[in-house]
Amino acid sequence: MGDKLRAAILGATGLVGQMFVKLLSEHPLFEISYLAASEKRVGKRYGDEVRWVLDGDVPEQVKELTLDSVDPDKIKNASVDVVFSALPSSVAGNIEIELAKKGLTVVSNASPLRLDPDIPLIIPEINWEHMKLLDVQRRRRGWSGAIVKNSNCTTAILVLSLKPLMDLAGLEEIYVTTMQAVSGAGYSGVPSVAIIDNIIPFIEKEEDKVVNESRKILGRLAGDHVVPADFKIYATTTRVPVIHGHLEVVYTRLRREVDIKDVVEAWSRFKGLPQEVGAWLAPKQPVIVRWEADRPQPRLDRDAELGMAVSVGRFEILENRLLRYVVLGHNLVRGAAGNTILIAELMAREGLL
Amino acid sequence: MGDKLRAAILGATGLVGQMFVKLLSEHPLFEISYLAASEKRVGKRYGDEVRWVLDGDVPEQVKELTLDSVDPDKIKNASVDVVFSALPSSVAGNIEIELAKKGLTVVSNASPLRLDPDIPLIIPEINWEHMKLLDVQRRRRGWSGAIVKNSNCTTAILVLSLKPLMDLAGLEEIYVTTMQAVSGAGYSGVPSVAIIDNIIPFIEKEEDKVVNESRKILGRLAGDHVVPADFKIYATTTRVPVIHGHLEVVYTRLRREVDIKDVVEAWSRFKGLPQEVGAWLAPKQPVIVRWEADRPQPRLDRDAELGMAVSVGRFEILENRLLRYVVLGHNLVRGAAGNTILIAELMAREGLL
């Protein structure tokens, strides 16, 4: 393991943290060398502190690791190569900035800073070019380290399905309604007494994230900033009694008429840097097209390509430029830990770590 | 009970049939005098044959009733005043027509014939005027009886929320995404192995029903037929792990700009014939406005006003004439048995039974 990159995970006991642990424990490029949790857990064994809810068990080699603090100095001294942040948004911003000041590279799933002009917000297949903002970031902020952001989970899944359409025919407006899994809210986020036999048609701040982040990710790099994409997008986000996997119903008006065959081909052929370089977590096909009348379904399709692919189905040209489809992805993998690790892997390959 | 109207229920053991039994057993105007089920059950005790899934128990007085056949002659001889049909759509059409020929009045929840020009498709608060089609029906078909239809469950809930908006500002286009309860598919319709921890983003024929029935119900009576409403409507229907209660997310572009206050007032003030005459199953408010950020929810709101009211929430003017809201209703009550019984009660009051 000597020549693997040393990774720290902040917020390692939470749900996204667990997925980081699961995916990194099998990753050929990284080794987990620092696990951070809240103060009261420092010094304790990861296997004892985590309330593991992913299928199977805590990876054997991680079980015995001792939880450490999120203190930037300590992390600095641990000489890690990359810091993965799954911190709660209430504390993430300051800690991540401290780490970047100290020269650490933070690849983060936390929401603060995502919309800052000099922070790359990256889905590698879509906008790897936005990584050039790191130069702007270092120049402006004077950091020796860096912060790169993963997007909101719902947004990540959505934009992967939108990008091929945008390239094909342009996007004029988008109406999206989501049905989101409970794991998207964290371990204690959705009490069972609130969601069994029920739907909660509201997720705090989620709709704004979908709107703003999708425009930034699909936007155009213009020197030192991103010009947001100019489509209109309206989002309604709901919580449903599903463990993992966000399903999204999308109506989108394209800028020119297309044939459904072109749409399917655009999705099927869609590829990006991760596929070109054959990254470990790169799905062969980032967008899988399902022809069955009743797919995609969360339980059947969320784990497609280890959870790194999104699945689209129920596509239909309803009228002229109006396309309807359904897209599904794994909120903890492509929507969180998986996409974040993919960013870091590509950074490593490009000498950015 | 001597002067109550004698009611037959066809398809009495199914889920909609159970709701007919529950509501009619407490109804001051009707008494259940004939229960029909499939041939193999004829002669057996209702309490033994029904797999009751509604809360509580089979009403005591109905438990002991003997199941009878759907044979039109037998029903005719039972001298019932009204026939409620919860028959499966595969057999409903022919049987209902036979009954109407024999002089019986059939108020039906089954889908066949709903779009026939001379068949009234009724949500009493919205289009009671369409009952005038009964004259056309009798004239054209030469029936001494009659057939009146209740709409598809998803449609009933949707149009109750749309009608006040149409009256207020006109409807240009509607994008609706539904999350429908499993009881909408009948007792065996959705196997648990298919829906626990899952969503099925497809319900056969449902989207066409929403499109066509909503246009007819909200259409204008023009002599011997209904001119469908001229809005565009796009529907995506999905099945979720919820027992009762369909939730629908609606984006609608109105024909003129309105203030959100006007929208709320339009919903709150909305009333129709059932409220005017004080029908037993008439909700005081057909459309209940919920101001909480996270309402309506199926488990909390489906039973509002005995399940006869729909609840709206999350309303917001997104841009100019574009309104977004969520509407919820009980698919077996307002969406099926309840609305059907309400039609019959009003027919009785108007001397049409």
Added chain:
Amino acid sequence: MGDKLRAAILGATGLVGQMFVKLLSEHPLFEISYLAASEKRVGKRYGDEVRWVLDGDVPEQVKELTLDSVDPDKIKNASVDVVFSALPSSVAGNIEIELAKKGLTVVSNASPLRLDPDIPLIIPEINWEHMKLLDVQRRRRGWSGAIVKNSNCTTAILVLSLKPLMDLAGLEEIYVTTMQAVSGAGYSGVPSVAIIDNIIPFIEKEEDKVVNESRKILGRLAGDHVVPADFKIYATTTRVPVIHGHLEVVYTRLRREVDIKDVVEAWSRFKGLPQEVGAWLAPKQPVIVRWEADRPQPRLDRDAELGMAVSVGRFEILENRLLRYVVLGHNLVRGAAGNTILIAELMAREGLL
């Protein structure tokens, strides 16, 4: 409402607190005059602070009430006639003792003190006689007020089914396995991510409660203390994805052979003080016998007699003195708020309030 008894509810926003609110708001003998919650909520409107999860809405008259503190002096000054406690067990003990010292009568659902020798632990149909411990309590502790306890929810349901058997044939040993609803753990007790498509075969401290409380409730009053019943009882408690209603599978070896008819008759005839005096929350039949092969079921039977009756089914003499059956009850009603209010109503009728 002037001559109703004034009731305080401590812990009014929690799940048991919500059930207290629901039941008391309809109760002919009590009026809610004081609602207490944790400090951060004091001064706020109940309707705004409660995350209501019971069917329907917060009762209109309670919505507007202002939350007050659990401070014993304040409660004392509010001159309430009875204090219902739904406090978390971590804080309940001290507060309740303070209140009793100040002369208030506390009828409590919280677990501390339940096994103290001078604290009556009451299921009114079973052991109302144990209320005589109040004299011992006052004498020993010098309180002008008093504390009476409701039992653990699982225990309450179990002992209602056991008492008729004990009277009939004596109990030698009991093996019980429970499947408990998530509402038994409080609003945030069971995260959905932990329980959807799952069972958790462990509930902290629950098994000891079942063992010790059932022996006390079914024990014999001997002067100043209760001699615990001398049967052996073994309990395994699990959590299942059900909202309300605990189901318990019971194997019990009786002390003498009986016929199953005698068992059924013992359950059916079982009555106690609440039935004799016709208390408002008294179920006509505390133990309902279900003959169907597949009952009782939580969703169908939990609300029997407003949730105050338990339902038994699947009874069978397996061998000689070995009886197997299943019992189900509503954990928040008979297992918590309902039984507690019933105790208070009977105290009022007997001049103990």
Added chain:
Amino acid sequence: MGDKLRAAILGATGLVGQMFVKLLSEHPLFEISYLAASEKRVGKRYGDEVRWVLDGDVPEQVKELTLDSVDPDKIKNASVDVVFSALPSSVAGNIEIELAKKGLTVVSNASPLRLDPDIPLIIPEINWEHMKLLDVQRRRRGWSGAIVKNSNCTTAILVLSLKPLMDLAGLEEIYVTTMQAVSGAGYSGVPSVAIIDNIIPFIEKEEDKVVNESRKILGRLAGDHVVPADFKIYATTTRVPVIHGHLEVVYTRLRREVDIKDVVEAWSRFKGLPQEVGAWLAPKQPVIVRWEADRPQPRLDRDAELGMAVSVGRFEILENRLLRYVVLGHNLVRGAAGNTILIAELMAREGLL
């Protein structure tokens, strides 16, 4: 693939059939060469006819296979080496007997014939010796082929946990209460409207199967028949809203006192023929001991060792010889297709195919 054994699957579209397809499609010893389904599906593509509910997709190479008939002559002509039966019990008996008469070896998951004295009912780790009944079977019935049976799913999981205890200290009596997943009832077995937010405390014929099959499997071969084990066993079986994985709570009185350490060691060390020969589907440890207070859980533990291991937890000596524990296993794998394939693999290795 030329030298793999050719396998037929009867009932290939059902849930157990799907698991046969999944496991055999990856098995190094077998290839799927014949897929049989009901008449109406014959001639159709497997991928089109199956309503796949297992995670992921139909294996690519199986998707294109054409469904064939269960006609014994046709199967005979297909020159398969082994027939796996997942037929419904209503038709399984006759078809399997016809196949055995024609010289085919049937390894069957269907319930008919399981208790016949000359039919081996096998859990390979426990009673492989019972395979000697095949000689008796051939002699008595004059078959050139043979029938071997897999046990009921609940029983398979239970006896794997009981066998080490029986060997350690003898079994006197067993009280078992099960919480069974919906997939145990087949695709349409449990309607969602019956089980969401609910428990059904009854599974037809299941309790007798547990009692009789566990006695046979744990019985002693005595020449031409099995002498059933002489413990008393009482079973209560319930259905819960869980997709896969049966959880069973066991109280058992051993024949002599033991230390809990001995119990744990007996489970941990337990091994049998599959482990000795290193069969492909053999779990390294057939019984996994979980020390956490809240394990095993269906969602976390059902897939342990590909679903071929059972997990035990919550073990405790309650009193003298009375042991309590919880055991969990995957009903479709160890409880059905997995165990059946393991039998066939061992038969192949021993020259019985």
